[in-house]
Amino acid sequence: MPTWTAGGEAEPVTQAVAPPATALDLAAAEDRVLVAAFLAGSQDAFQIIVTRHQRAVYQVCYRFVRNHEDASDLAQDVFVRAFKGLKHFKGDSALTTWLYRVGVNCCLNRIAARRPDMEPLVEARHVDPRSDDPFRALAQSEKATEVKRAIAQLPPRQRATLLLRVYQELSHKEIAGVLGGTVGATKVNFFHALRNVKRLLQS
Amino acid sequence: MTTHLSPQESVNALDGVLPQQRHSHLDSCASCQTHVDELRAMMMAVGEVADVPEPSPLFWDHFQARVQTLVQAEMVRPTSDPWWAMVVSVRGAMAAVATVVMAGVAVALYPGDRVAPVEDAQGAVADDAMALETAEWAFVSGMMDTFEPDDVRQVLTPAALAVDSAFASLTSGERDVFAKLLSAELARGKE
Ligand SMILES: [Zn+2]
Numbered sequence: 539m540p541t542w543t544a545g546g547e548a549e550p551v552t553q554a555v556a557p558p559a560t561a562l563d564l565a566a567a568e569d570r571v572l573v574a575a576f577l578a579g580s581q582d583a584f585q586i587i588v589t590r591h592q593r594a595v596y597q598v599c600y601r602f603v604r605n606h607e608d609a610s611d612l613a614q615d616v617f618v619r620a621f622k623g624l625k626h627f628k629g630d631s632a633l634t635t636w637l638y639r640v641g642v643n644c645c646l647n648r649i650a651a652r653r654p655d656m657e658p659l660v661e662a663r664h665v666d667p668r669s670d671d672p673f674r675a676l677a678q679s680e681k682a683t684e685v686k687r688a689i690a691q692l693p694p695r696q697r698a699t700l701l702l703r704v705y706q707e708l709s710h711k712e713i714a715g716v717l718g719g720t721v722g723a724t725k726v727n728f729f730h731a732l733r734n735v736k737r738l739l740q741s
Numbered sequence: 742m743t744t745h746l747s748p749q750e751s752v753n754a755l756d757g758v759l760p761q762q763r764h765s766h767l768d769s770c771a772s773c774q775t776h777v778d779e780l781r782a783m784m785m786a787v788g789e790v791a792d793v794p795e796p797s798p799l800f801w802d803h804f805q806a807r808v809q810t811l812v813q814a815e816m817v818r819p820t821s822d823p824w825w826a827m828v829v830s831v832r833g834a835m836a837a838v839a840t841v842v843m844a845g846v847a848v849a850l851y852p853g854d855r856v857a858p859v860e861d862a863q864g865a866v867a868d869d870a871m872a873l874e875t876a877e878w879a880f881v882s883g884m885m886d887t888f889e890p891d892d893v894r895q896v897l898t899p900a901a902l903a904v905d906s907a908f909a910s911l912t913s914g915e916r917d918v919f920a921k922l923l924s925a926e927l928a929r930g931k932e
Binding site: 563593596613618622682686704728736 | 749751753784786789790793801805915918921
């Protein structure tokens with residue numbers, strides 16, 4: 539794990555004394571404490587925030603762009619924006635929700651900047667020929683590909699709602715917090731997202 | 742015959758939070774049952790393709806290193822000083838301002854000799870700011886010269902307010918942890 543000291547000097551790995559109390563305390567600290575510590579100047583606190591949320595942020599980004607390189611770039615961008623914008627984090631929602639909001643904005647901007655024909659293709663199918671029933675596996679893989687393709691064709695807001703609800707398991711209230719708007723509007727969005735996936739699969 | 746479920750109510754039915762009265766309609770309406778079943782089937786179909794390939798174990802270290810590099814590039818100052826360093830910077834800035842003011846007074850008092858009184862004034866202020874290294878003084882003064890007043894306000898004010906706000910939102914237990922963290926950071930900063 540890289541050290542985050544400004545001078546770039548890595549701390550010695552082995553020390554005669556016990557490891558600094560900060561590392562232990564920070565690892566166990568709640569997000570709100572980490573944010574306050576970061577705003578007060580603790581770079582270690584920001585490191586823990588990144589470490590703690592990097593996988594979830596990466597997964598959200600991946601589900602939007604469906605390839606590792608773009609997801610990795612976007613997730614990095616999310617944390618850079620968080621670094622600059624955490625002073626605006628009010629603490630009235632979970633830090634995860636706030637990071638998702640930043641992440642969804644990054645993803646939607648990335649998608650909006652692309653021409654439709656530049657949208658990445660759904661990633662290649664992987665069917666294990668050693669599986670018990672390769673034909674069934676192939677059928678499942680093809681179905682999965684079609685579903686992913688249908689999700690990729692949804693309007694951005696419906697797509698975001700669907701991804702956050704089904705994969706990140708956010709409540710409609712949390713999704714409203716991420717995307718803005720009312721809980722009722724979020725539910726209607728979710729309804730239309732599912733209906734459109736069905737329509738796209740049938741077409 | 743009551744009205745069919747609205748889109749919002751259909752989602753409530755999916756989530757199992759449909760009010761009893763509307764649930765009675767759902768139980769007795771084949772059309773609404775079909776719609777809700779289709780939504781549920783779509784939700785399951787979408788849920789079954791949830792796979793996000795796990796990156797290699799080395800990826801996360803590289804990721805953190807990249808984020809570190811990027812955030813350091815974003816910072817105005819080349820170092821990521823803790824907050825108490827800002828106090829020193831502010832002190833340096835105040836000393837620099839005092840230098841200018843005293844130099845101005847000296848120039849007004851000794852209009853015929855513009856060099857020596859300025860040096861005297863700087864020496865007096867330097868005595869007052871003994872903790873500051875010469876290089877840091879020059880750096881801080883240089884930085885202050887390049888800042889517009891709005892820049893200074895933006896650099897200093899929002900972070901301070903944000904810290905106050907974030908601290909105010911903490912519970913007493915969280916404040917204890919916060920205080921310990923800062924004490925440890927301060928101790929480390931003195932090393
Ligand atoms: Zn009905």
